[in-house]
Amino acid sequence: MTQTYSISDLAHELDITTRAIRFYEEQDMLCPERRGLERVYSARDKVTLKLILRGKRIGFSLAExxxxxxxxxxxxGNQKQLETFMQKIAQRRTQLAQQLLDIEQMQIELDTAEDRCRAALAQTL
Structure with missing residues (x-):
C-alpha cells in the first residue's frame, strides 16, 4: 500500500503550517487527491514539498x-532537472557573491560616515 499523508501530518513532519501547504496547492505546485473534503497527499507530494522548502532556504523564488x-x-530520469538545478545554483552563487561585495562596500561607507561624525563631534567639544 502506498504511503499517504493528511495535511496535518505533512505540516507536522515538515514543520510548516497547513496554510503554507494550501498556498503551494494554490500555486499548482501540489495536487493532492481528494476524499470527500479531505486532502490526501502522496509520497511524491511530500518530496515536492521538501524540494520547495529546500529551494526557499537557498534563495530560489517559487517560480524557480x-x-x-x-x-x-x-x-x-532527472538529467534535465539536475542540469537546470546546477545552472540555478551557479546563478545563485553569483548573486550571493555580488551581495557580499555590496555589503562590504556599504560597511566601508558606514565606517567612513561614522569616522566623520566622530571627528565632527570631537571638534564641537
Missing part, C-alpha cells in the same frame, strides 16, 4: 522551484 519540479520526468 516550480520550474525545477516540473522538469522531473520519472520516465526519462
Amino acid at each position: 522551484c516550480k520550474e525545477l519540479i516540473e522538469l522531473y520526468d520519472p520516465s526519462y
Whole structure:
C-alpha cells in the first residue's frame, strides 16, 4: 500500500503550517487527491514539498522551484532537472557573491560616515 499523508501530518513532519501547504496547492505546485473534503497527499507530494522548502532556504523564488519540479520526468530520469538545478545554483552563487561585495562596500561607507561624525563631534567639544 502506498504511503499517504493528511495535511496535518505533512505540516507536522515538515514543520510548516497547513496554510503554507494550501498556498503551494494554490500555486499548482501540489495536487493532492481528494476524499470527500479531505486532502490526501502522496509520497511524491511530500518530496515536492521538501524540494520547495529546500529551494526557499537557498534563495530560489517559487517560480524557480516550480520550474525545477516540473522538469522531473520519472520516465526519462532527472538529467534535465539536475542540469537546470546546477545552472540555478551557479546563478545563485553569483548573486550571493555580488551581495557580499555590496555589503562590504556599504560597511566601508558606514565606517567612513561614522569616522566623520566622530571627528565632527570631537571638534564641537
